[in-house]
Every structure is written in C-alpha cells, then in structure tokens.
Amino acid sequence: MSSIAIAPPETRGRLMAGLSGIGAAFSDTADVAGRNLRTLLRTPQALVFATIQPVIFVLLFRYAFGGAIRVPGTDYVNFLMPGIFAQTVAFGAIGTAVGLSVDVRTGILVRFRTLPMARIAVLGGRTLADLARNLLVVVVMTGVGFAAGFRTPNGAAGLLGALGLVVFFGYAVSWGFAALGLRVSDPEAAQAAAVPVVFLLVFTSAAFVPATAMPGWLQAFGTHQPVNALVSAERALVLGGPASHDVFICLAWSAGMLLVFAILAARTYGRMGR
C-alpha cells in the first residue's frame, strides 16, 4: 500500500494555479460533459429512448394520423417534421432533469462540491453534454424524416437554420430542467415532474396539428408559449415565406429562458450546501 502514501504537504503546482480561472472552468466543463456523454453511451436505453420515441411519433403521425390531417400549402410530413424536432429536444430535456437528480442521489454532486473544480462546470458540463446529445438525435431525426418523405421546400439553408434554432432552444430549456433535477433527488420524481410540463407544452403547441383546429381558449395558450414559438419559426424557415418575425420571437424566448433558467439553476446549485 506504500503507493498511496502522501507526499509531504506542499503548495500545489504554480503552473496550474496560474491558469486563468476561465480556462480552468472550460476545462472542467469539458471534463464533466465528457463524463456525461460516456455515461449516456453506456446506458444505451436512455439514448434509444430519446431516439425511438420521436421515430415512433414520425411513423404515427406521418402514416397513421397524417392522412386525416390537412394542412394548407404543403405535404403533412413537411409540416410535421419541425414539430418532431421541437418534440425531440423538449423530451430530451427530461433526461437533463433525471441525470442531475441521479447525481444528487448518488452523492456525486457532494463530492464535486468538495473538489477544487469550477462550480459552474457541474451544470455547464451537464447541459453541454445534453446539447451534444440533442445534436445527434436531431440529425438522426432529420434522416428519419427524409426516409418518410420529408422534403425541404426552402432548401438546405432553411433547414439548417431551423435545426440551429432547435438546438439553441433545447440548450436553453435544459438549464430549466437542470434546476428541476437539482431540486429533486429522486430520478423517478424528477421524471414525474418533468413529463407533464413537456407534454403540456408540446401537445398544446402546433407541433402536430394546426392550432386553428383547437378551441379558442386552448389556442390562446398554445400559440403563446415557447414550444409553439419554436415550431412556428422552424416552419417559416423550412417551408419558406416571411420568417424574420417568428425567428425573432423564438430567439427571444430561447435567450430569455436561457438567462432566467441559468440563473435559477446556478442559484439552486449554490444553495445546495446551505
């Protein structure tokens, strides 16, 4: 056991200490994100769940329900896919909440709080990993969409712009669900708390059906919430037509949520040791 012997206490390497705090924070964030991505790849059921579910939705809505849904001006599948992308990142955010609540429960966050690491890295690393996961899943869903007949009337640039909005939106939302996950140390409870929020926002939006088919009171809510703003902006970019207003609204929602949720999550994390 001699190899675990401790050298006489000495001041730690000046070189590392000299690293700027920001550089170290980025490095810590990357390390935590790497750990979370590894964990994700090694619990493939989580990744499969995050992918299979939207695939099923594509198949269901494209082939089972789609025939009964009429949308103006385009094939239903072109209308559907922006909704699917939004659904994908919204459902993915549930994983952010569950993942952090697991870290609370296992005590890993307590250990992290005793390490000389940058405190922001715990949340930054988690949300960065989930951003990477969202990118992957959105790319997969694009492929699934193409296989199901999705075409982009407005060309590749419109599609890429829409996917950019989706990923940014997903990143903003994941901070909110990170705050939720920190408050709930039980993964099942985190899931139970997150799912209704996501369902409410996704299914009252125009993700799958035009909002005009909804009763007025529901439409009033459904068309004034962030998921709908995302879907509208995506559709404007994918299908063509005037997009700047919808894109602005979507970016405003995303930036606003990112700001509020990041502060909320950071405060929640900071208070955990109080």
Add this chain to the structure above:
Amino acid sequence: MSGHAIEADGLRKAFGAVTALDGLSLTVGAGSVLGLLGPNGSGKTTTVSILSTSLRPDGGRATVRGLDVVTDAARVRQVIGFAGQFAAVDPNLTGRENLTLIGRLSRVGRRQSRVRAAELLDGFGLTAAADRLVRTYSGGMRRRLDVAAALLHRPPVLFLDEPTTGLDPESRFTLWDSVRDLARSGTTVLLTTQYLEEADALADQIVIISAGRVADTGTAAELKARFGTVVFYLGFDGLAGAQTAETVLAAAGYRTARDSAGIRVRSATGSGELTGILRSLEGRAPDPLTVAVREPTLDDVFLSLTGGTGKGALA
C-alpha cells in the same frame, strides 16, 4: 497556522426545525487520526460536510490548515480529500476513468491524473478491475475506489464519512490498513464511524458526539479509564428476571444498563464489588445465570454517553 490541522469552534447547523449541530467544537492535530463517534442522527455527517466545505454552518467557525471553510472554501478544497457516506463514484465509468476524472477536476493535470490513478488502483487492489465499469464492482470495491478518489491530489487532510459501513469484515480490514498507511505518511484523517472497534483500532483521538454536541473526548484508553475500572455483566434467564434485578440494583445505588436479558453494572472500585452486588440481589431477584467481569469497552462508554438519560444509561 497552529499545530491543529482541523479546528471547529461552536459549529451550529439546523435543518428546518431539526438541530443537527448545537455548538460543536473539536480540534485534530496535524498528522493524527480523529474518530468521530456517535449514533445515527448525532451530527457526524453534518460535521464532516461543513469541514469539507459542502455545507455551510449556521454559526460557529471552522478552519482546515488555518483556512476558513466558509470564506476560504476554494483553498480548503485544494488541501482536503473527501469520501462520503455513499460511494460517490460513477457506475457507468470504469474505475480508472472515475479516478482520472476526479484527478483532472482536482486540477492534478491530465498526465499526472493518469499516473496517480494507476498508483491508487494498485494501492487499493483494484488493478485487475481497473478497466471494468464500476457498476460491476462489489460494494467493497466501490468503497475502496471512493476512498482512492479522495486521494488523487495527495491531500494532507482527509475526511472519511463512515468509510466501512456496509462492508464485509475483510474489506473493512483492508480499508483500515489503507487509513493506517495514510496516517503513517503524515495525512491528517478525520473519520466518522458507528463502530466502536473501528475508532478503537484507528483513532489517536476519539470524539463522542450526541445530539450535535461533544459528549466526551480522549484516547480510547482515557475514555475507558475515566469510565471505571471494571464492568460486571450479569445474564438472566429471560427479560422479566433482568428487569427485576435492574430495579433492585438501581435502588441499591448501582449504575446499571440493561440490554435485553443482560445487565451491565459499572464499577469504579474493582471486582471486589461483585460480592455486594450479588448480595443485594439475594432473595429480591432471580439468581443470574452467568456473571462476567471485564474491562470497560468503548461500547460501555458510548452507551453511557449516548444512551439517553435515566434508564438504560450507565451514567
């Protein structure tokens, strides 16, 4: 910096209406092992959490190597290692990956993290399992990995919260050896435990806490000596007899504690007192089935200090 590696002065902490720490003070000499002993809920974990900077005290002050754990937490974290009550390792990483991650987050540097990880895996007998996912590890292996993870940056001060709870005897002894090795090489260790024999085996100094306060402190030998010279243990045939006997002895002025059908009688004067005890029982209670005379154990001390007031407490 004084000769103390850890100093806590009047620590207070409440969780809602529950008082966890009620003015706890202790000191740990540099390079020594302190055993923090107490029943469940006595404040052991709260103490360790505050000293290892993961929890803020409501009141009082604590320093590690002269650094304040609240105002200088960032620097405290550079000199401490912490292994909590639950093996806080990632089950979906390998043992080696867990250690290199903690190493990098401890700012050891990428290359040095790998070197240290290999050293520690070897030191804790985990080399063969190093590249297996931790979810395939046994409880003992996880615990060893958890303690190893606290040592990546060679911290001069180490906190271990119930490091052997739930371990089989062999794993426990392996961990004891590791703690002894660390202490021998100059590491200051504060460990909490519910096991008296563990404190007896490892700690230079023992602090017994109860209800968030220090109940007594000293070396194992001091605590036992202060407690008395001998303990008589009288075994009875059933609960009723033991209860009767306890009542009789208590009325006669003896300091007793009962566990099920056995009674412990604390004596300050020595084994000569046994005659008197047996005489008091004569005709008033059933004869004991067994009588033993032994030196006090930490168990006795612990029960007398934490066993509550009145009945059941040897005090």
